[in-house]
Amino acid sequence: MDGEAAQLGFWEHVGVLRSGVLFGATVFIVAAILVFSYGGDLLTAKLLSAAPSELVFLSPLGPFLFKMKIAFLGGAFVSLPVWLAFFSRFVGTALPREKRLVFYGLVAASFALGAAAIAAAYLYLIPISLDVLSGFTVPGTSLMLTAESYLSFVLLQMLVSFVVLELPVVIIGLAYLRLLDPAALTSRLRVVFLALLIGLAVLTPTTDVFTLLIVAVPSFVLCIAALAVAKRVYNRDIS
Structure with a gap:
């Protein structure tokens, strides 16, 4: 080939x-x-x-x-x-044969995580977000949803969830292409976690801290695991 x-x-x-x-x-x-x-x-x-x-x-x-x-x-x-x-x-x-296999693996992982993100948004994030947001009322008004606005909301939730779960693949892929130094990102881990937490808080607008942690903890674990793998990929590429 x-x-x-x-x-x-x-x-x-x-x-x-x-x-x-x-x-x-x-x-x-x-x-x-x-x-x-x-x-x-x-x-x-x-x-x-x-x-x-x-x-x-x-x-x-x-x-x-x-x-x-x-x-x-x-x-x-x-x-x-x-x-x-x-x-x-x-x-x-x-790409060379050895890099090609890794590239195909990243594509397959990206597809699997994308499918998982859409399923998680449909089964979990969207119902929770709608339940929480419907609880915010303005005196003298009532909530009337149009089909177009509801569909846009659903697609936005799926898109944001997709981006969040694709983050590990992006980190590993950028490290593999030597466009990202995982050690530099690890040194700013608090900033990374804060940005991720803010993004998840926007994604799941809930006043329940426990619900936010249910979503945030797996995301943090994925990010840490991705950085660990990215370090190995980056250091192996150097050697």
Whole structure:
């Protein structure tokens, strides 16, 4: 594979990239059409199951645009493994064999952690956040959620959770590429933990310290474990 990658010129690489992008885009479009036509109601029911009250639309186009967003979301989830497989193979061919295996392992770990982050947000973070936020009231007002605002809230929770759990892979990957010195980051561990705690407090807006600790402690453990692995990777690369 290394010899094959070395024989390809610039425009050949562009052609391979274009073919992969077209294939990924085709999978995304087909999956989105199928979700819109057949699986939209099931996916919508799953996403709306944690809603604290009945959702409303404020315009005649609201239901159609909502179903379009659900279809795009389903297409993105279905096509994500295809995109990851293509880009990891495309980038991996330019790396030496031993580095390529580590790179593929990081991609697989990133995908697994991303799936775990989405599941944790759906099963735990979103219901807790909605329960806490619905307890904040303003006299003389009532809470009325639109379907669009609820979907945006759910996607934001999943995105932030995804970023938090991807942090270990990012730390190890940057150390492996020698773009980050884990020892320097370890020396500022208090700052790292404070920033992570603030991010988790925003992610899970709860007044219950115990609930925050349930989320924060595993995140701290992941960060420490990632720094330990990153140190080994960084020092081994030096030697």
